[in-house]
Amino acid sequence: MENGAARTAQAVIVAIDGPSGTGKSSTSKAVAAKLGLSYLDTGAQYRAITWWMVSNDIDITDPSAIAAVAGKPEIVSGTDPAEPTITVDGTDVAGPIRTQEVTSKVSAVSAVPEVRARITELQRALAASAPAGIVVEGRDIGTTVLPDADLKIFLTASPEARAARRSGELKGADINATREALVKRDAADSSRKTSPLAKADDAVEVDTSDLTLQQVIECVVTLVEEKRAAA
Ligand SMILES: Nc1ncnc2c1ncn2[C@@H]1O[C@H](COP(=O)(O)OP(=O)(O)O)[C@@H](O)[C@H]1O
Numbered sequence: 077m078e079n080g081a082a083r084t085a086q087a088v089i090v091a092i093d094g095p096s097g098t099g100k101s102s103t104s105k106a107v108a109a110k111l112g113l114s115y116l117d118t119g120a121q122y123r124a125i126t127w128w129m130v131s132n133d134i135d136i137t138d139p140s141a142i143a144a145v146a147g148k149p150e151i152v153s154g155t156d157p158a159e160p161t162i163t164v165d166g167t168d169v170a171g172p173i174r175t176q177e178v179t180s181k182v183s184a185v186s187a188v189p190e191v192r193a194r195i196t197e198l199q200r201a202l203a204a205s206a207p208a209g210i211v212v213e214g215r216d217i218g219t220t221v222l223p224d225a226d227l228k229i230f231l232t233a234s235p236e237a238r239a240a241r242r243s244g245e246l247k248g249a250d251i252n253a254t255r256e257a258l259v260k261r262d263a264a265d266s267s268r269k270t271s272p273l274a275k276a277d278d279a280v281e282v283d284t285s286d287l288t289l290q291q292v293i294e295c296v297v298t299l300v301e302e303k304r305a306a307a
């Protein structure tokens with residue numbers, strides 16, 4: 077990727093991918109804050125376009141109906157890791173994109189190629205304009221969105237660990253139901269035709285099942301610092 081005029085000499089692009097509950101958001105935010113980088117949660121963008129589809133009564137079982145309106149909503153992401161924001165047509169949707177309804181529909185919407193093309197364009201533009209560099213987290217960042225990233229990390233964790241973390245967040249949620257929903261979403265995200273959830277060949281895989289969040293953050297910070305020192 078070409079560095080724009082506004083970027084520093086050491087601008088660094090970090091791609092963090094992996095399934096739900098592996099620690100992508102928490103790790104990416106903390107690493108970006110610690111290193112003075114921007115931060116982009118690409119899952120929030122797919123959730124935002126899904127929220128718009130649901131709010132506008134688009135039939136999400138019909139990929140052509142989704143494709144026909146994929147260009148309509150204006151999705152804007154704020155990339156400060158201390159205060160990430162997401163708006164759709166000027167409305168703050170940080171809360172509404174986390175509902176059970178959006179979570180259960182996001183894989184179907186994000187499988188539509190026109191949706192991916194639109195969102196990928198936004199992601200590349202944000203990465204190219206981040207002054208000191210950026211940590212971008214998602215499912216296809218290292219493979220498709222930013223294949224020339226300076227560092228690629230693929231986070232994994234057992235379904236049990238991931239379900240325990242998620243049901244800790246969703247107070248009172250049944251752990252088995254949470255686990256099943258996660259595994260189902262992983263399968264949908266991994267099996268779609270257009271840029272599925274996958275580890276890039278040159279990504280460093282980190283199994284976070286038995287690591288604390290702090291250990292994962294330190295591991296990624298060290299990897300970024302090593303890359304910078306070698307550049
Ligand atoms: N290594 C870890 N050990 C324990 N809990 C973790 C770890 N990493 C993340 N968490 C917790 O698990 C939950 C899901 O993490 P999150 O960063 O949102 O994952 P993802 O973005 O991959 O879905 C959060 O509540 C987070 O605090």
Ligand SMILES: Nc1ccn([C@@H]2O[C@H](COP(=O)(O)OP(=O)(O)O)[C@@H](O)[C@H]2O)c(=O)n1
Binds near residue numbers: 097119216
């Ligand atoms: N780069 C990305 C990021 C998310 N997504 C989709 O968006 C959904 C929500 O992503 P997320 O990161 O918010 O999910 P959680 O891991 O936070 O539950 C995923 O299940 C994918 O369907 C994607 O297709 N590509």
